[in-house]
Amino acid sequence: MLVIPASFQILEELDQQSMAVRIEACGRLCYKSEDKISEGSAEPFVKGIVKHGHNSVLEMAALTLRVEIDSESLVAQFLSIIPKYIQLDRLEKKTLLISGTIRAFRELARDHGKIKLVKAMAGYLAEMSPLFFFDLAPKRGWLPQDGVRLTRLPLAEVDALPADLLAKHRHIAVRFISNRAVTHELVRHRPCSFLQESQRYCRYADDKFGNEITFIKPLFFAEGSEEYRLWQRAMAETEKIYLELLKTSSPQAARTVLPNSCKTEIIVFANLLEWLHILRLRTPKNAEPSMRELTIPLAQALKERFPSVFNEFVLAE
Numbered sequence: 627m628l629v630i631p632a633s634f635q636i637l638e639e640l641d642q643q644s645m646a647v648r649i650e651a652c653g654r655l656c657y658k659s660e661d662k663i664s665e666g667s668a669e670p671f672v673k674g675i676v677k678h679g680h681n682s683v684l685e686m687a688a689l690t691l692r693v694e695i696d697s698e699s700l701v702a703q704f705l706s707i708i709p710k711y712i713q714l715d716r717l718e719k720k721t722l723l724i725s726g727t728i729r730a731f732r733e734l735a736r737d738h739g740k741i742k743l744v745k746a747m748a749g750y751l752a753e754m755s756p757l758f759f760f761d762l763a764p765k766r767g768w769l770p771q772d773g774v775r776l777t778r779l780p781l782a783e784v785d786a787l788p789a790d791l792l793a794k795h796r797h798i799a800v801r802f803i804s805n806r807a808v809t810h811e812l813v814r815h816r817p818c819s820f821l822q823e824s825q826r827y828c829r830y831a832d833d834k835f836g837n838e839i840t841f842i843k844p845l846f847f848a849e850g851s852e853e854y855r856l857w858q859r860a861m862a863e864t865e866k867i868y869l870e871l872l873k874t875s876s877p878q879a880a881r882t883v884l885p886n887s888c889k890t891e892i893i894v895f896a897n898l899l900e901w902l903h904i905l906r907l908r909t910p911k912n913a914e915p916s917m918r919e920l921t922i923p924l925a926q927a928l929k930e931r932f933p934s935v936f937n938e939f940v941l942a943e
């Protein structure tokens with residue numbers, strides 16, 4: 627068995643990649659198949675995800691559109707469908723700012739293709755990134771819509787938005803390597819998107835996992851203490867039983883004996899406003915210590931990157 631400390635990483639390098647590359651990089655975390663990433667692997671990966679309906683992977687890329695409209699009635703028509711998982715603001719009287727993930731825009735196009743603003747956005751996005759809309763295009767294609775002009779906002783322009791808009795329209799992905807108790811708490815934050823290493827697919831007896839289970843070092847017990855020795859004994863025994871079960875059972879069956887201390891990886895993707903909410907709940911003294919071990923340094927890192935949004939956030943003593 628291997629014992630490692632918990633850690634996190636803000637996945638900023640993915641912000642510079644194409645949406646397809648980003649989606650593949652995040653999606654492969656579930657199967658721990660990152661070794662299969664190569665030049666040209668993103669497109670078939672995305673198509674496979676669409677085909678198999680593993681749609682949460684398509685939530686891992688968000689984009690922001692500047693939408694200029696000639697008529698106010700377009701907004702009323704759009705709002706009448708109560709668009710879900712979309713951030714909408716007004717930059718000027720007839721200029722909107724609309725952000726969402728690929729999944730949100732896909733489902734808008736799929737379910738509300740008769741709404742003019744949706745048609746305009748779907749046509750624009752399908753032309754920009756046909757890979758994400760190949761299965762949704764109407765027979766005659768998406769026709770251009772009069773009275774609507776769209777531009778995708780480059781990330782640098784999103785980053786230059788005033789704090790209130792930045793908080794809603796800028797999304798950040800963070801990968802946590804932690805125990806499963808921490809990830810169980812993280813997934814309670816409903817506005818986020820998540821992808822997590824799957825114990826159903828990962829077979830820890832395989833060479834790629836070192837033929838062993840990895841556990842997260844518990845911060846509750848000092849190394850060398852009697853409590854730490856007891857914890858080690860429990861983990862060693864669990865590993866033995868898990869590996870024994872795998873001789874005759876599938877990983878999804880064998881995982882039933884795995885404990886909270888098991889190492890897992892999760893990507894949490896959310897806008898800055900939701901990160902602020904998470905940090906307000908998950909850094910104070912009443913939060914779980916293994917969670918605070920990660921969220922306190924994360925709060926510091928986000929403060930440095932987005933001071934206008936996080937500067938007022940004060941860590942509990």
Ligand SMILES: Cc1cc2nc3c(=O)[nH]c(=O)nc-3n(C[C@H](O)[C@H](O)[C@H](O)COP(=O)(O)OP(=O)(O)OC[C@H]3O[C@@H](n4cnc5c(N)ncnc54)[C@H](O)[C@@H]3O)c2cc1C
Nearest residue numbers: 811813814815816817818900903904906907908912913914
């Ligand atoms: C110290 C601590 C102890 C906890 N103990 C327990 C426990 O014992 N048992 C337990 O089950 N959970 C527990 N939790 C989890 C807690 O109940 C919440 O599920 C979790 O913190 C998610 O936070 P949230 O609901 O505020 O916001 P999120 O899910 O992060 O949502 C963000 C915002 O979205 C809005 N929102 C999202 N979904 C809805 C909705 N369906 N309806 C209305 N508004 C919505 C709200 O405005 C909310 O503020 C604990 C959390 C903490 C921090």
